[in-house]
Amino acid sequence: MVRRLSLRSPRPQRARRLKQARPPPSPPPPPTAAPMDSPSQPPPPAEGGSSADGEAVELPRLTVTQVEQMKVEAKVAEIYRVLFSNAPNANSLMLELWREQHTEYLTRGLKHLGPSFHVLDANRPWLCYWMIHALALLDEIPDEDVENDIVDFLSRCQDKDGGYGGGPGQLPHLATTYAAVNALVTIGSERALSSINRENLYKFMLQMKDTSGAFRMHDGGEIDVRACYTAISVASLVNILDCELAKGVGNFIRRCQTYEGGIAGEPYAEAHGGYTFCGLAAMILLHEADKLDLPSLIEWVAFRQGVECGFQGRTNKLVDGCYSFWQAAPLVLTQKLMTIVDEQLKSSYSSKRLPGDDAGASSSTEAVQYAKFGFEFIMKSNQMGPLFHSIALQQYILLCAQVLDGGLRDKPGKNRDHYHSCYCLSGLSVSQYSAMVDSDACPLPQHVLGPYSNLLEPIHPLYNVVLDKYHTAYEFFSSQ
Ligand SMILES: [Zn+2]
Numbered sequence: 001m002v003r004r005l006s007l008r009s010p011r012p013q014r015a016r017r018l019k020q021a022r023p024p025p026s027p028p029p030p031p032t033a034a035p036m037d038s039p040s041q042p043p044p045p046a047e048g049g050s051s052a053d054g055e056a057v058e059l060p061r062l063t064v065t066q067v068e069q070m071k072v073e074a075k076v077a078e079i080y081r082v083l084f085s086n087a088p089n090a091n092s093l094m095l096e097l098w099r100e101q102h103t104e105y106l107t108r109g110l111k112h113l114g115p116s117f118h119v120l121d122a123n124r125p126w127l128c129y130w131m132i133h134a135l136a137l138l139d140e141i142p143d144e145d146v147e148n149d150i151v152d153f154l155s156r157c158q159d160k161d162g163g164y165g166g167g168p169g170q171l172p173h174l175a176t177t178y179a180a181v182n183a184l185v186t187i188g189s190e191r192a193l194s195s196i197n198r199e200n201l202y203k204f205m206l207q208m209k210d211t212s213g214a215f216r217m218h219d220g221g222e223i224d225v226r227a228c229y230t231a232i233s234v235a236s237l238v239n240i241l242d243c244e245l246a247k248g249v250g251n252f253i254r255r256c257q258t259y260e261g262g263i264a265g266e267p268y269a270e271a272h273g274g275y276t277f278c279g280l281a282a283m284i285l286l287h288e289a290d291k292l293d294l295p296s297l298i299e300w301v302a303f304r305q306g307v308e309c310g311f312q313g314r315t316n317k318l319v320d321g322c323y324s325f326w327q328a329a330p331l332v333l334t335q336k337l338m339t340i341v342d343e344q345l346k347s348s349y350s351s352k353r354l355p356g357d358d359a360g361a362s363s364s365t366e367a368v369q370y371a372k373f374g375f376e377f378i379m380k381s382n383q384m385g386p387l388f389h390s391i392a393l394q395q396y397i398l399l400c401a402q403v404l405d406g407g408l409r410d411k412p413g414k415n416r417d418h419y420h421s422c423y424c425l426s427g428l429s430v431s432q433y434s435a436m437v438d439s440d441a442c443p444l445p446q447h448v449l450g451p452y453s454n455l456l457e458p459i460h461p462l463y464n465v466v467l468d469k470y471h472t473a474y475e476f477f478s479s480q
Helices: 010-021 064-085 088-094 099-111 115-137 144-157 174-187 190-194 198-208 225-237 249-255 273-285 294-302 328-334 338-346 370-379 390-401 418-433 467-478
Strands: none
Touching (some): 064 088, 064 390, 099 115, 115 174, 115 418, 144 174, 144 190, 174 190, 174 198, 174 467, 190 467, 225 273, 225 370, 225 467, 249 273, 273 294, 273 328, 273 370, 294 328, 294 338, 328 418, 390 418
C-alpha cells in the first residue's frame, strides 16, 4: 500500500520524486564484460520534498516492492543497454544459450549436492525432476547408471500404499508424486515406467480426494488448485484418470478464478501465476476449460509481462524467471482454445454464467477416456499466434536469467538454482514454439531469439514433460 501523508498535489510531486530516485544513466560497460552480473546500486527511496511555493510536504512512501522493482528495472536496463549498443554479431554472442555450462551444472547436481541442500530433504523427487527435465529440454541424456540410480531412488520414495514421499520413508504427497512421475516419464525406460505402482497410486489419489471433489496435498494436508492439478496431471499421464477422480474438481477450480481473471490457490484468495497454470491445465485435462472465464484469464496473464520483458507471478510483484513457464504456458495453452474464447466473447460469458450452473463432464458416470484429452490437445493446431511477446520473454531469459557458470536464476542479482533452471528453460521452450501453427512443424528462425542452436526440445505444456517422452509414456500406459 502506498501511504499518502499531507499530500496536496500528489501527481507532479510523485513524478518528480520518481525521477530523482532513479540513478543517472551510466555508460554501458565494455562488451567483453559479463552482462549477467553487472553491479548496480539501488536508487534510494526519497523521504520528503517541498512544493513549488516552498511549503514542506510529505511525499508518498514507496513500498518495499516498489523499491525492489526499481532496482530490478535498473539492473535489467543496464543489461539491455549493452545489448543495444553492440554490433549485431556481438548481440548474437550475448543471446546464446550456454548449453554446455547448463548441462554441466545439471549433470553435476544429479551426482552430488552439497550439505546446504539438506533444507530440500522433503523435496528430493523434485530435485530429480528439475534436473532431469532441464537436461531433456537441452536434449541431453544422463548416463544409464545415473538414470538407474534415479529409478531405484524414486522406488524407495514410493509408499507401500501408493504415491511418492519427499524421500524414502516420508509421507506420500501429491506434489512429490507429480515430480517423481514426471521424472520417471522423462527417463522413459521400461524399467522407469513400470516402476510406478498404478493400482496403489489410484488408491492413494482416492484417499486424497475431498468430499468437495477437490484434492488435498497429503493426508490431513491443504486443499488447493495445486493438489488438483498434480493429481489430475499424474492420473492422466499414467492413464488412471476416471470419473471417480475427476468428479467435482472442475467446479472447485472454477470457484478459484478471481475477479482479476487469474486463478488463486483456493476460493477468495489472490490470483497467482502458478495456480493459473495448474487450474487451466487441469481443466483442459478434464475437458472442462469452458467453465473458466477464458477472456479475462488471458487478459490477466498477458498483463503480467512487464517492462523487463519477463513475467511477474502476481499483480504488483517483481519479475521472476520461473514465471516464464507458469505464466507463458497458460497463454500457450489458450492458443488452442480460441473456439471457446470466441464463443465466450460472443455470449458475454462472464456476465451470464453463474457459478455452479452446470456440472459438466465431471458429473457424468459414463466411461470417459480421460487420457485421450491430453493426447488430442497436443495434436491440435494453434488457432492463433502467441498472446504474449515471446521474443521479449526469450530475451529476458537469455540475458537476465542465465548464469555464466551454468544454471539459470530468478533475476539479476539472485543465485542460480535447479528449480529456476528447470522453469526458465521450460519457459524458453514454450516461447520458441509459440508462434507455430502446425503442432508438428519446426519454429522458423525468426521465432527463435539468438542462434538457431538455442532451440530447445518441445514440451507437452499440460504436463511439462518433453514431448517425445510424453508420447513414449502415452503408448506405454495406453496398453496397461
Ligand atoms: Zn521464481
